[in-house]
Amino acid sequence: MSKLLGELIEALRCLPGVGAKSAQRMAFHLLERERERGLKLAGALDQAMRQIGNCTRCRNFSETPVCTLCASTTRDRHTLCVVETPTELAAIEQATGYRGQYFVLLGRLSPLDGLGPQELGLGLLAERLGEGEIEELILATNPTVEGEATAHYLAQLARAAGIRPTRLSHGVPLGGELEFVDRGTLAHAFGSRQALE
């Protein structure tokens, strides 16, 4: 096989969910039918990898010092939603009608991995909470052990600044079947059942 082709196939495997077979299929597809778009992808990748940094205000991905969300004048400045990564920010933006601001931790508290308050930019967050505009801090870290611990820590930070912390509700996902919900979730949902009006 041609050296460059072999290198392309190997390089494509950095994409999540792409193994040797898919990588080969992708390489042949681009070479046989989509050279123009392949070149465009090369350019977009190069630019994105080099130029996308983090917003100095919310730490979300941004190629400008302040991202469009933070710079927007139409977003509500009284609620701040804390997420672990830009992926979760995108998920919330796409699924909900939330119109407030965000803060991205770029991780979760995990002392064993060397991730402490400093690495998560909690100084920046505390500054933000101290500005006096924010009334509610939505804690949207993941429902994992570390995510919960991070939420707990952030809730204390919020209370100290006189801000109301809230957390996404836990329970049975909509549209699922109880039979297939994991035990922990089911036990939690059962224990925190709510009165119907």
Next chain:
Amino acid sequence: MSKLLGELIEALRCLPGVGAKSAQRMAFHLLERERERGLKLAGALDQAMRQIGNCTRCRNFSETPVCTLCASTTRDRHTLCVVETPTELAAIEQATGYRGQYFVLLGRLSPLDGLGPQELGLGLLAERLGEGEIEELILATNPTVEGEATAHYLAQLARAAGIRPTRLSHGVPLGGELEFVDRGTLAHAFGSRQALE
């Protein structure tokens, strides 16, 4: 969302089997965890799209005028296997122990799409057959209507040059169940049943 990020997600959709959701997942994955490999992929893509052309002898992908398969001194020069695309060449190389040479049509006879003998490089193939080295022409075009017609045409070309044409056998795939084999294949396999010794 950042402009460059949006462009990267859009560009990733040129990959086969990658929709909006996977493209977003890939972009975030690269940005959050694999910037180095992302940059490497950009370079490999750019080089491959620009520099990979076709071998002047067999028309397979190659960045050199003659590909490594054609230049090899250890491959059998008496058999030539004709395939439609480089993808199929790779599949045969990887699945079989074939040690002969190849010729890639880069298509199949399809007059309605403007693909005639000239577009498929049949002049080059005829020259090759005329060199006198080849004894068997293996017709490995796809088992579709157009692939069969192409094989038929090539078989005549081979016979005219005094070369034995052969075709991949058709029938029930190994390891499958008859119940799930399509009717056409089953009818063919039944009609061309072979005597057991």
